[in-house]
Amino acid sequence: MRAALYTRTASVSQRPTDVHDQPAACRVFAERENIEIVAAFDDAGVSGDFSNSRPGFLSLMQAAKTGAFDVVICEGLVRLSRSQADIIDIFESLRVLGVSVIALADGRVDGMQVCEKGAPNTPRLKAMLRKAMTERQGDEASPSAPDSEAE
Numbered sequence: 001m002r003a004a005l006y007t008r009t010a011s012v013s014q015r016p017t018d019v020h021d022q023p024a025a026c027r028v029f030a031e032r033e034n035i036e037i038v039a040a041f042d043d044a045g046v047s048g049d050f051s052n053s054r055p056g057f058l059s060l061m062q063a064a065k066t067g068a069f070d071v072v073i074c075e076g077l078v079r080l081s082r083s084q085a086d087i088i089d090i091f092e093s094l095r096v097l098g099v100s101v102i103a104l105a106d107g108r109v110d111g112m113q114v115c116e117k118g119a120p121n122t123p124r125l126k127a128m129l130r131k132a133m134t135e136r137q138g139d140e141a142s143p144s145a146p147d148s149e150a151e
Contacts, residue, residue, distance in 0.1 A: 003038065003102075004037075006060050006079060007026070007042045008042070009044050010047050026075065029073060029104055030073055041057065061090075061093065065097060067097075070099060073104070
């Protein structure tokens with residue numbers, strides 16, 4: 001398996017060791033799992049809010065399109081983006097290209113984890129969840145709703 005490492009810190013002065021700790025931790029993981037590191041991308045001192053303004057991230061996505069690697073290893077999903085909606089788009093773009101994501105904080109990331117960690121925090125999806133919960137509570141109170149105590 002061929003891997004690309006991706007690291008990002010919001011500011012160069014965030015913690016002087018952060019920029020170095022992320023790649024080291026990812027390399028240790030890859031070595032332990034016998035994963036070959038073929039590329040490394042970094043965005044030091046760049047906000048995680050907007051992926052389209054990060055040179056390292058854009059290079060990672062371009063390399064993914066060429067089939068340069070099979071998996072992206074990062075410290076956590078927040079390294080890829082702080083935007084929950086963006087995380088979903090990034091994950092799906094990589095999935096379509098046949099590239100998986102391993103986040104050291106989360107393990108091998110699948111669609112469900114992306115939704116659990118990303119989607120619940122977006123305002124639009126929070127509103128949808130509230131609406132669904134309200135409708136569900138209304139159904140449970142209706143006479144035609146199944147009686148959970150009878151089961």
